[in-house]
Amino acid sequence: MTFTAISKRLKTIASYCPKGARVADIGSDHALLASYLLVEDIASFVIAGELNEGPYQAALKQIHTLQARDRASVRKGDGLTVVQPGEVDAVCIAGMGGQLIVSILEHGKERLQGVKRLILQPNVGEELVRRWFIENGWELVAESILEEDGILYEILVAERGETHAPYANKDRSMEELLRIGPFLWERKEPLLREKWGHEREKWQKVRTQLERSDKPQAQERIKQIESEIDWIDGVLTCLHMDKQ
Known part of the structure; x- marks a missing residue:
């Protein structure tokens, strides 16, 4: 199965997934990203999490078409409840509001044990996500902004580390950079x-x-x-x- 038609947004998210990582995609949108990560041999194992029955069935069907079913698990559940502590190295959450992403992370904190990287794409409320990183010991390590079909998307990548590091020694205050994005501002995207x-x-x-x-x-x-x-x-x- 090929993924030539996968969206630029999902390809950019995939580019931030570490090679060989075990990846959970929460709210997997028919498991397109999860499938791409397997087909392109980026992830060693994927979990596609879905809350609602329709998308869950679509994700099951999508994974079923791959020749890599032993490396994938489609699970029905709310947010990070589909993941066990220590089960994955990276978590992707994309295509929902920043407030909802923060809520998923907050309610599933104990399930982030062993997770080394968060790859998040809020449709709105990017500032809320950056603020959550700071308050919970995650360091923003990369940002992308892209346009697709007339819509702007920001992708935020974090690892455990120095939470304030990206905001230090800049020509804008931390509060401003939480809104703009410190790396986006530095590059003057x-x-x-x-x-x-x-x-x-x-x-x-x-x-x-x-x-x-x-x-x-x-x-x-x-x-x-x-x-x-x-x-x-x-x-x-x-x-x-x-x-x-």
Whole structure:
């Protein structure tokens, strides 16, 4: 079975999986990533975890088509409950909100025993994930931002280590870098301009709507939004200057 049509997003996630690792893919989306890791001989063993019956059956069917069924296990369960402590070296969680990813990690902490690497792709709320790393002894070691089908994705990779290391000696505060991404900022990734440009447009629209309101609290909210827009403008200015 070939995976020429696997998405750029999943291929990028796969590129962060250590060669020969035992990998758990939580919320496996039909086990496409898990299958790719086996077919490309990246992982030595994969666990595809699914909560709902439909995706679970789809993942079973997908793995069944491979000639590597002895190296794969499809399991039905909530989050990290499908993994036993010490069973895997790497955990992938992709395609859901940052809040949900953090909740899965928080509730499954004891099951991360023996896990050396986390590869996470939140659709939103990247800041929440970076903050969880810091609070739980994980060091952000790599970041990617990519665009596919008009959607921007960020991939965050962490290992156990010096939690504050990526944020030290930078020209932005830690709080800012939790939002932007320290490695993305360091590289001045071109897609950051697109991401924060979209954010600016979003806040502009909210401000425009609030300006039509005569509620007293609207004025206070407008001030907060203007402060946010000013901050984004500062980020965009720096990115623009570095581009030049």
